[in-house]
Amino acid sequence: MTDGGYRALEHTADLAFELWATTEEGVLEQGMHAVLHTLTAGAELKPEASREVEVQGLDSEDRLVRWLNEIIFLCLVEGFLPCDTEIVLDGTDLRAKLRGEVEAHERIVTEIKSATYHGLFLHVSEAEARAQIVLDV
Amino acid sequence: MKFERVDDYRFRIPIEGGMRVPGLVFASDAMLPSIREDKSPEQVANVAHLPGILRHSIAMPDMHWGYGFPIGGVAAFDEYEGVLSPGGVGYDINCGVRLLRSKLTREQVVGSLEDIATALYRTVPCGVGGKSRVRLSRSELDDVLTQGASWAVGHGMGRASDLAVLEENGCMQGANPDKISERAKDRGRPQLGSLGSGNHFCELGYVAEIYDPVAAAAFGLEQGRVTLMIHSGSRGLGHQICDDALHRMLKASAKYGIELPDRQLCAAPLHSPEARDYFAAMAGAINFAFANRQVMTHFAREALADTLKRSEASIGLEVVYDVCHNIAKWETHVVEGESRRVCVHRKGATRAFGPGHPDVPEPYRQVGQPVLVPGDMGRYSYVLAGTERAMQETWGSSCHGAGRRLSRNQAKRAAQGRSLFRELRDQGVFVMADSKATVAEELPEAYKDVADVVDIMDGAGIATKVAKLIPMAVVKG
Numbered sequence: 336m337t338d339g340g341y342r343a344l345e346h347t348a349d350l351a352f353e354l355w356a357t358t359e360e361g362v363l364e365q366g367m368h369a370v371l372h373t374l375t376a377g378a379e380l381k382p383e384a385s386r387e388v389e390v391q392g393l394d395s396e397d398r399l400v401r402w403l404n405e406i407i408f409l410c411l412v413e414g415f416l417p418c419d420t421e422i423v424l425d426g427t428d429l430r431a432k433l434r435g436e437v438e439a440h441e442r443i444v445t446e447i448k449s450a451t452y453h454g455l456f457l458h459v460s461e462a463e464a465r466a467q468i469v470l471d472v
Numbered sequence: 473m474k475f476e477r478v479d480d481y482r483f484r485i486p487i488e489g490g491m492r493v494p495g496l497v498f499a500s501d502a503m504l505p506s507i508r509e510d511k512s513p514e515q516v517a518n519v520a521h522l523p524g525i526l527r528h529s530i531a532m533p534d535m536h537w538g539y540g541f542p543i544g545g546v547a548a549f550d551e552y553e554g555v556l557s558p559g560g561v562g563y564d565i566n567c568g569v570r571l572l573r574s575k576l577t578r579e580q581v582v583g584s585l586e587d588i589a590t591a592l593y594r595t596v597p598c599g600v601g602g603k604s605r606v607r608l609s610r611s612e613l614d615d616v617l618t619q620g621a622s623w624a625v626g627h628g629m630g631r632a633s634d635l636a637v638l639e640e641n642g643c644m645q646g647a648n649p650d651k652i653s654e655r656a657k658d659r660g661r662p663q664l665g666s667l668g669s670g671n672h673f674c675e676l677g678y679v680a681e682i683y684d685p686v687a688a689a690a691f692g693l694e695q696g697r698v699t700l701m702i703h704s705g706s707r708g709l710g711h712q713i714c715d716d717a718l719h720r721m722l723k724a725s726a727k728y729g730i731e732l733p734d735r736q737l738c739a740a741p742l743h744s745p746e747a748r749d750y751f752a753a754m755a756g757a758i759n760f761a762f763a764n765r766q767v768m769t770h771f772a773r774e775a776l777a778d779t780l781k782r783s784e785a786s787i788g789l790e791v792v793y794d795v796c797h798n799i800a801k802w803e804t805h806v807v808e809g810e811s812r813r814v815c816v817h818r819k820g821a822t823r824a825f826g827p828g829h830p831d832v833p834e835p836y837r838q839v840g841q842p843v844l845v846p847g848d849m850g851r852y853s854y855v856l857a858g859t860e861r862a863m864q865e866t867w868g869s870s871c872h873g874a875g876r877r878l879s880r881n882q883a884k885r886a887a888q889g890r891s892l893f894r895e896l897r898d899q900g901v902f903v904m905a906d907s908k909a910t911v912a913e914e915l916p917e918a919y920k921d922v923a924d925v926v927d928i929m930d931g932a933g934i935a936t937k938v939a940k941l942i943p944m945a946v947v948k949g
Contacts, residue, residue, distance in 0.1 A: 346537065444600060445909070449563050
């Protein structure tokens with residue numbers, strides 16, 4: 336668990352989140368938590384099983400979108416709902432170990448179509464990393 | 473963003489920076505301040521940057537902030553210089569509306585609305601996940617992707633006569649299941665014949681007012697008759713196809729040197745391999761959505777027959793029309809006096825072909841294509857007819873709905889402490905929903921008044937008012 340957080344922003348049609356942490360890995364983790372919060376309305380999830388995922392991005396922002404879409408796919412199709420992750424970044428690639436609940440489709444109360452490139456930004460400095468992501472719901 | 477008033481219904485966004493054409497926004501003076509509140513006008517300008525765009529970047533009066541294109545956006549592209557953009561279609565490919573008319577009168581159902589709402593809720597799968605009773609093998613899914621609504625009719629879910637009055641007759645040519653990822657197929661396979669969540673619905677209503685008796689007669693709409701409207705799309709299959717395409721189109725945009733004001737507008741030249749592949753996948757999603765609405769039509773017919781203890785034949789429920797809201801299509805339009813093949817993107821907009829067009833079903837050809845414009849669940853919806861003016865000005869396109877006014881969070885806050893189900897019931901609307909939160913997000917005042925939207929289309933001569941429908945029983949996801 337890294338430090339950092341996320342908060343919902345107003346958006347007419349859909350859901351937007353601001354994400355922040357001390358590192359880019361932390362922002363990616365906070366993005367995962369924002370997605371899970373949206374899907375489950377903040378349900379508490381247990382780390383029953385683990386999964387590994389890999390994502391290749393065109394750049395850091397693209398990688399953030401693809402990472403969140405990977406999470407959305409795992410949740411909606413496979414019913415694997417992660418609550419914890421360890422992320423390793425290498426160039427524009429990402430490898431992550433996820434821990435979460437399996438066969439947990441029934442915990443999902445809101446559908447997300449996709450994480451989008453709309454209004455997307457990811458800024459990383461020595462002191463902090465900050466991003467904005469919009470989810471199409 | 474600068475708006476130049478053209479007339480009572482039209483505003484022009486002049487060319488600035490890299491815009492290749494001006495923007496054309498259909499709106500009223502009263503509506504313009506709310507349109508300026510979000511960034512949809514900037515999105516109209518962004519679309520105008522795309523290569524090969526013809527004439528205008530257009531926005532309908534229900535416009536609001538979308539992804540890449542605004543919701544309510546329409547743009548046509550030159551066949552040889554233009555592009556295909558998944559952002560011009562959206563995530564819910566062929567999200568659309570189907571309207572059915574019954575032989576029943578309002579008086580015949582008004583005492584059974586709660587039972588009807590309950591039956592529709594039980595019979596038409598809805599809500600998150602929303603798995604259908606239809607079980608598809610992999611090869612059957614491929615058949616759905618290429619055959620569209622006719623697959624469902626061929627499997628006993630519908631009538632052959634249904635197909636004659638669907639846009640594209642319910643089957644878009646050019647679909648290729650091999651161009652659709654296994655992920656997309658995995659997301660879609662359990663969902664054929666399900667509403668989904670969000671703003672999708674199945675709604676029993678009645679014809680409350682007729683504005684154009686000739687067109688209404690052609691559409692089979694009589695005052696007081698019961699109608700059924702189904703709003704849904706291509707479910708997870710379409711979402712994943714869009715997502716897959718965006719990844720590829722981002723690379724393609726760089727490859728072909730297309731400068732993007734917004735990454736969500738990523739695109740490829742219309743005859744490039746990337747665009748051809750996306751078109752083949754998109755057409756598959758379009759067909760899935762046509763089949764989806766066809767299967768739900770079958771479920772709804774069953775539900776009404778069971779509830780009212782009447783035969784399906786005596787109830788009627790014939791399809792009036794089925795329109796796509798999110799689509800890109802090859803169409804022939806007159807450009808600078810010449811008949812040319814162009815690729816029209818409609819993102820939260822409805823085709824509105826005028827009288828005489830060969831693509832308008834024969835029974836409606838004298839009066840123009842039916843344009844179905846759902847409003848919110850508490851007020852009303854409209855049926856319009858396409859016009860020749862739409863052919864000349866908007867690539868035969870019109871508005872698609874009311875357009876959101878409040879964000880989902882604002883709507884939830886507005887719903888706090890209220891019993892929305894009771895409020896709506898007091899208005900004569902029985903609502904069944906998978907989630908109270910969805911009903912809160914979709915509360916009537918979260919949307920613009922659709923009457924204001926269609927009045928602009930009617931006043932501008934783009935689509936003329938035919939009938940008003942009032943909801944009585946609504947199933948939400």
